[in-house]
Amino acid sequence: MIRVEFLGPINKEAMEIDVKSLKELKEVLSKDEELKSWLKSCAVAVNDKIVTSLDVELKDGDKVVLLPPVCGG
Known part of the structure; x- marks a missing residue:
């Protein structure tokens, strides 16, 4: 099992x-229509490292985080 976390306005x-x-x-x-x-537009981090490819293998205990784009200053 992996853990998936959704940050900011994703609200899941x-x-x-x-x-x-x-x-x-x-x-x-x-x-999931809400997530689709x-x-x-989200960046993805696996175990706190940003990844840019979907060709990343996951193993038991990994954490994936979806990071939506934000504005700030």
Whole structure:
């Protein structure tokens, strides 16, 4: 199981899910209409490191965080 956390305005509770890659996670999260639009604009961190590819393998205990774009100063 991995833990998925959603920050800022995404407004979803963290979840535990059994997937083996970011690609598989995206497929699962895309089924949620509220999350689908966020997936296009969010940065993704795996174990506190930003990743840019869906070809990241996940293992039991990993933490994935969806980071929406924000404005600030």
